[in-house]
Amino acid sequence: MAAHVLGRARATPDKVALSVLSATGSEDWTYAEMLAAVRGTATGLYEAGIAPGQIVLMRLGNTVDFPIAYLGALAAGIVPVPTSSQLTERETATMIADLSPAAVLRDPEVASAPGAKEITLEELRAMRALPPAPFDMGNPDRLGYIVYTSGTSGKARAVGHAHRAIWARQMMFDGWYGLTANDRLLHAGAFNWTYTLGTGLMDPWTAGATALIPEPGTDPARLPALLKRSHATIFAAAPGVYRKILKRDGKLDLPDLRHGLTAGEKLSRELHEAWEAATGKGLYEAFGMSECSTFISSSPAHPARGDALGQPQKGRRVAILGTDGPVPQGEEGTIAVHRSDPGLMLGYLNAPEETAARMSGDWFLTGDQGAMAVDGQITYLGRSDDMMNAGGYRVSPIEVETVLATFPGITQVGVAEVEVKADARVIAAFYTAPQPLDEAELKAFAEANLARYKQPRAFIHLTELPTNPNGKLLRRALRAHFPEVTQ
Template sequence: MLSIFDQGPPPPAPKPFNMAAHVLGRARATPDKIALSVLSQAGSDDWTYSAILAAVRGTATGFYEAGIAPGQIVLMRLGNTVDFPIAYLGAIAAGIVPVPTSSQLTERETASMIADLAPAAVLRDPAVASAPGAREITVEELRAMRSMPPAPFDMGDPNRLGYIVYTSGTSGRPRAVAHAHRAIWARQMMFDGWYGLSANDRLLHAGAFNWTYTLGTGLMDPWTAGATALIAEPGTDPARLPALLKRSGATIFAAAPGVYRKILKAQPQLDLPALRHGLSAGEKLSRDLHLAWEKATGGKGLYEAFGMSECSTFISSSPAHPARGDALGQPQKGRRVAILGSDGPVPQGEEGTIAVHRDDPGLMLGYLNAPEETAARMSGDWFLTGDQGAMAVDGQITYLGRADDMMNAGGYRVSPLEVEAALAAFPGITQVGVTEVEVKADARVIAAFYTAPQPLDESALKAFAEANLARYKQPRAFIHLPELPTGANGKLLRRALRAHFEKAAT
């Protein structure tokens, strides 16, 4: 049998459709229910469904009055506050296209985005870096918009452009990934296929408001289901999360593996009576960490998922379908997934590239203004993820790593070419190579290897990286080498760099 999972497509998104209207569809039925609690050590800042709905629709009115029209783009340079999801959904409600970005990006990194997008406005918190050259709408102006009269939702074709996210492209240049309004419709397949989510749940996400993992799993999906979203206030120490989980009565906890690791390091035993299970995504969850969590919580499950910027999470384990052994899980019901070789789907059990069908409603429309690069990611009816896997006879998929040199930094995919291009401008560097290295069991960081007439000042290198790269892209180690390893054709062998790190560490 071939490695194809296909139990039929999901039902199509209704027409007309608006992503924000879909997310807040439960607001009229449960206006007084708490939609969001921002948790602090002292208490919580609570938002009802009616308050969120009014703020979103008022923001939509504010955008119109600011002269921004449906179809135009706004770049989001906002911090880790509730301003972020309200502005995001307010734009989508108005048919405007938001571009959420990490607040860690530098002025240099945002300059290329502004040049690419030509946004109608940049939504800006002055504490967040942004390049000049575009009109700005301040966070104070955004907050004032919330009390404006509600705008009607801009309804239309579910396949029209809804929002854009940036991913670190394999070419070394971040790519704008264009998604349709229908992308939110695809996320319903996660409710049973990963979350085990219902309206009765209270889902606490450990991430920041301005991280797309939090935006989807922590906010929009709970709201779509009519559940309550719980977010820890900015700067919360992971060691304090168990106390917040217990006090808030969270039934589901979502985080990246690194957060689970920090929690267990601080508290090897956890008393969380209301918690049903945890969710993990962003990077590969190790088997040891999984078992440690279950032991610490007295058997609470931990369910992993696989996705990417170009497609919503589509492979996962869940309470109804736990992963077997080291497998990720299986494609969610309604997804069509294959493991491809050079001649198409490979036999079950063989390694190949994980691919998702081009008709998946969560798949991107394409890379913005880059049709050739979009086409290069397709093989017939299949979108190639670039990740390797093997499918068992029961449909469960084991993750076998990347087929290229892409790195994972705290849940963000990072191209080594992008980091190398930034560091190459440092005075004295003649050649640079970047890769991901393991510093201890279950912990990996980005390391930079460079050639120069003599070793360079590491503090100066770190300061340069800090000025030119978002924190999650910055190398944590700089290693001077007499020469970088190359193949017969002179091409840099990034994977061979890891041996040099291990040698330097001994």
């Protein structure tokens, strides 16, 4: 995978591969410098005693160190596990127990649990100057990297992907991005977010383009100025970032920008229209998940029609399934991807039964509902379970409820995604207790035990939670109680 991503380095060694943008300038990395840093890191990981096939858990911050360490591990045939720096010690302890990693790649400023050998950020940076290791080439179907996703069971699940997953990403170049070697793609996300890692870094490098990343902590209000100053031709962000930009700015003068990209959560028609009105540029949406790379999208060559997401990218096999197989065009069913897709996961690590449960014959069931029109365009119709979406991160309500249930005084708790205003959603916790609990203490407890994107933004005390006749919690019914409390 790493050899594929940096394959353009020999042809264009002096071209800028990455610019980290600040208010006053940029930190630039050429393709030659990036290649040397990645291959030197591979040498360093070998010298640290880590062998091909072993796992390293990444606990690094929002800096260029993250993609260098990630690709360095891949270059050495070592299996990296990228994780959000927002995870708490408690959450990483579960991962370490689950993975038994050979090492944790650790920035001391990022929380991590004990229990594994650590390679420090200082040691990782020193590795870049080492002689380059040869790329560990092998079977493209072998385990390449692991990402974590929250499942409906409430336990974060380790999703194993093969090296071949990088091939699937090329279908996005025309099917979503409209990406060429001449582009300068600015991604608004953090280095250590998988959306940024793929769309913002690896894909531009694979195409021989230039990746632009704002420095950590950049205010969204500054992004239009950075887009203009850096001559960005493509902008990628989650819908929430577009929303913040448009809240502060009217017309946007971005002469070099060709279009925008968005993914992570459903894009509303109002936000889409507002962006196009402010910029005069198109905005193209995509749909994917941790278990499979983005596979449905609109693009400059094939814009979405009406409320549709777009269509399956060329080379993808996508179906809408009912209980007895594919449903007629126009009818609702579960969005499914064929098992032959190179971007589809190898499976959930050490969980063959859970992996099998997601398959229906030759089809992987996404758990998302949709309908396909006669022209192939797919309309998204929501989740078939209670999974929440917090700023582009999928979050299991059970995972959050399990943590909050340990807070003293809570007798029952349920969480749900609620709409606080038009086109803005947050996670809210509804709980029962003999009397209302101190909200500041509840928020502090959540902050100490849950990653920020999993933390409820509101805590609502109820005399009882809605349940079905069998006593099972009805999470979708919780939303009805939110306006009653906040009005």
